[in-house]
Amino acid sequence: MIGRHSAKFFSFYVPIPGIKADYHEVDFDNLYSASEIVDLDENLLRTELEDLPCCATNEDGTKDGDPLNLILIGTREDISTAFVCRGWLPAEQTHGKAVWKTIKSFLFGSRYRYSPVSPLYFVNRPQDFAGQKPRHTVHQRNHLRAWLSPLRHQGKSVWVGQISRDIGVRLTFKTWPPVTHKIDPDIDEARISLIGDLVYSQQLAKTGWVKGVGAAARTNPRYNLTGDPYFTDGYRAVLVFDRRPRSFMEIDQFDWEQPVSNRIERLETDQEPDFDEH
Numbered sequence: 001m002i003g004r005h006s007a008k009f010f011s012f013y014v015p016i017p018g019i020k021a022d023y024h025e026v027d028f029d030n031l032y033s034a035s036e037i038v039d040l041d042e043n044l045l046r047t048e049l050e051d052l053p054c055c056a057t058n059e060d061g062t063k064d065g066d067p068l069n070l071i072l073i074g075t076r077e078d079i080s081t082a083f084v085c086r087g088w089l090p091a092e093q094t095h096g097k098a099v100w101k102t103i104k105s106f107l108f109g110s111r112y113r114y115s116p117v118s119p120l121y122f123v124n125r126p127q128d129f130a131g132q133k134p135r136h137t138v139h140q141r142n143h144l145r146a147w148l149s150p151l152r153h154q155g156k157s158v159w160v161g162q163i164s165r166d167i168g169v170r171l172t173f174k175t176w177p178p179v180t181h182k183i184d185p186d187i188d189e190a191r192i193s194l195i196g197d198l199v200y201s202q203q204l205a206k207t208g209w210v211k212g213v214g215a216a217a218r219t220n221p222r223y224n225l226t227g228d229p230y231f232t233d234g235y236r237a238v239l240v241f242d243r244r245p246r247s248f249m250e251i252d253q254f255d256w257e258q259p260v261s262n263r264i265e266r267l268e269t270d271q272e273p274d275f276d277e278h
Contacts, residue, residue, distance in 0.1 A: 009245055011081040021090040022117075023129040028076065031128075032150045039152040046210055046256055048151055049158075049236060054213040056120035056127075056145065056162050058225055065120045065225040066183070067213035067232060069191055070161035072146060073153050074241030082201035082241055083131055091117040091130035091143065115141070120225070122147045122160060133197075141166045142190050156240070164230070165190040185221060187230045191237050198239065199251065205242035208254025212236035235259040 001008045040048060049071055055064040072079055092115070115134070119126035127145035134141040146161035165184040184190065198204045214234040216222045221229035235257055 007245075009243060011077055013080070016090070019090060020092055021129065022127055023090070026128045026148075028128070028148060031148055036150045037152060038150060039155065042153075042254070045151070045153050045158075046254070049210045049238065050212075052160060052212075052236075053122070056122050059119075059121055059126075061121065061124070063225060066162045066164060066230070067187070067222075067234075068122065068160055068162050069187065069212055069232065069236050070144060070146070070163045070194070071210070071236055071238040072159040072161055072241070073156050073239065075157060075243075078203055078241040078243050079159070082198055082203040085201040085203070086133070086197050088131045088133050091115065091132050117143050117145060120145055120162065123149070128159075142193065144194070153240075163187075163190050163194055165193070182226075183224065183228045183230065185218065185228070185230045186232075188232050195237060195239065199248055202245040202247065203241050203243070204239060204251055205244075205246055206238075206240035206252040206254065208238040209235045209257040209259050210238060211257060233259045 001010070052068060055067045057063060057065055115132070117127070117130035117132065125147070128147050130143065130145050132141045132143040142163065142165050144161050144163040146159045149158045149160050151158035164187045167182055167184045195204075195207060212235050213222075213232060216231045216234065218231040221231045223229055238254060238256075240252075
């Protein structure tokens with residue numbers, strides 16, 4: 001609402017009938033006790049984010065999965081509004097009906113907007129919420145997982161996340177359901193794409209980078225729990241959200257790491273073929 005001297009910004013949420021999402025099972029208000037919650041200044045925040053584990057894991061924590069390459073800072077309402085504005089949707093839990101829909105979409109190439117995201121674990125629990133931005137079929141989507149941490153920055157919640165791009169679906173005996181998405185090995189592409197996408201939500205207030213899993217060259221990739229290779233510059237993107245609409249020119253920056261030059265150096269080290277060869 002725009003008035004003569006001010007503007008007010010509102011968000012409205014309508015439940016989707018029949019959807020069973022991960023966040024329906026989480027009591028966010030009581031997830032941590034008051035003694036566990038700690039509010040950090042900018043310097044301590046950077047230290048804590050760099051000290052996080054490299055990756056999400058399997059259920060018993062014995063194997064590393066996809067790298068934790070995303071940090072979201074903000075209230076649930078502000079973060080959810082930004083993602084919804086850009087066409088992101090919740091992912092269903094892996095219950096029977098959702099599994100059957102996923103299998104049908106895999107077999108017949110149909111679109112399933114709420115296809116489940118397999119559980120990964122951080123702080124001894126599966127993701128608190130999973131989101132996806134689907135494309136034409138179940139085979140292709142950007143998807144992320146996020147966990148609420150006990151950390152706070154300027155009173156805002158800190159969420160630890162993981163994002164990658166799905167480029168296909170295949171059968172597997174390593175997870176349930178018995179179909180899994182194959183990720184694009186260049187996981188940094190999905191991370192960069194998300195930042196560009198959320199700029200247009202007008203709720204991105206600040207961005208930055210911290211050290212994460214560490215660099216992995218395309219000639220010597222790492223692997224996730226389902227055997228998909230990935231390479232990365234090894235950094236975590238840090239995104240701060242605000243209720244007030246912000247233009248691109250108003251987005252602030254943390255004076256931390258600068259991974260862009262590192263990425264160029266990594267690609268040169270990998271000795272990628274000349275584009276004329278393709």
